[in-house]
Amino acid sequence: MTNESGSGEGQADPSLDTLMRERRQLINLGYRMLGSMGDAEDVVQETYARWYAMSPEKREAVESPGAWLTKVASRICLDLLGSARARRERYVGEWIPEPLPDRGEWLDGSSGGAADDPADRVTLDESVNMAFLVVLESMTPAERVAFILHDVFRYPFAEVAEIVGRTPAACRQLATSARRRVRSSHATSTPAPLSAEVVRDFKRAWEAKDIEALIGLLDPAATAVADGGGLVAAALEPVEGSEQIARYFIDLSDRVPEMTLQQRTVNGRPGLIVDLDGDTAAVLAFDVAADRVQRIWAVRNPEKLRPWTTPKST
Structure with a gap:
């Protein structure tokens, strides 16, 4: 393996670039597999650690480093998905994938400013909207890995089979089963401008404590789900029905009158953040069908909200 710039004494690993x-x-692969940026970053770190644990001769013999890295990262994700399911069953409240801000809004709490490294940002497309990620959570680990590799990243089933440890035909069946889950979820693809209008109206109605307006914006069979932890208390069980959800949000405003709302992009779709004393207390993702909100996901876990909060100056 050579570097086009040539070789020289003291030069970095020629494969580094x-x-x-x-x-x-x-x-991007790890986030879609695991629904967590922290876990995705850990997977990437472990993948590179395994690469550099090999002898230079073995690394040199790898024909496609990119393919090798993808295979190893996918296998690590497959292992983690099995243990993650057990952890999430013990999670306080519903487990919701980690929400991601728009690229221009990505904030790195450790550095105190906007992150410059594009590798720390996930490409925001329909495969990372919250509705899609929640469907992925319902899949078995093998289904999720086969589906993401083939349908999202376009890997042929022969390569998927090497990663999952099953035959290409079995991987094809896994992906087919995963597609059925996606179709049965009725995940919507409402145009972003219309979704933004509905979310904006929801924000205004919530701020005005206009319960009738909120009910009118919610599908009668709407569901609101919150995860555990955070500064803003929330129901640990899903809230179902337009009237119940509207009353819940009005009650939340009464209990936390100092909170403010901002409309922001959440996983590439219009959403809201709840600000409390300068901290992001919750991030709300919405699934909008036509002009009604079908589902709301409220993420309150502080570990998942770090990219959303601007570090305070000392």
Whole structure:
């Protein structure tokens, strides 16, 4: 493996540029596999650790470092998905995938400013909207890995089979089963401008404590789900029905009158953040069908909200 710039004494690993270019792909893969940026970053770190644990001769013998990295990262994700399911069964409240802000709004709490490394950002498309990620959570680990590799990243089933440890025909069946789950979820693809209008009206009605307006914006069979932890108390069980959800949000405003709302992009779709004393206390993702809200996901876990809060100056 050679570097086009040539070789020289003291030069960095000639494969480093190639490996670093793969990092963004691995982050994107890991986030979709696991629904967590922290877990995705851990997977990428472990993948690179395994690469450099090999002897230089073994690394040199790898024909496609990118393919090797993807295979290893996918296998790590497959292992983690099994243990993650057990952890999430013990989670306080519903487990909701980690929400991501728009690229221009990505904030790195450790550095105190906007992150410059594009590898730390996930490509925001329909495969990371919250409704889609929640459907992925319902899949078995093998279904999720086969579906993401083939349907999202376009890997042929022969390569997926090597990663999952099953035959290509079995992986095809896994992906088919996963597609059925996606179709049966009725995940919507309402145009963003219309969704933004509905979310904006929801924000205004919530701020005005206009319960009738809120009910009118919610599908009669709407569902609101919140995860555990955070500064704003929320129901640990899903709230169902337009009137019940509207009353819940009005009650929340009465109990936390100092909170403010901002409309922001959440996983590439219009959403809201709840600000409390300068901290992001919750991020709300919406699933909008036509002009009604079908589902709301409220993420309150502080570990998942770090990219959303601007570090305070000291």
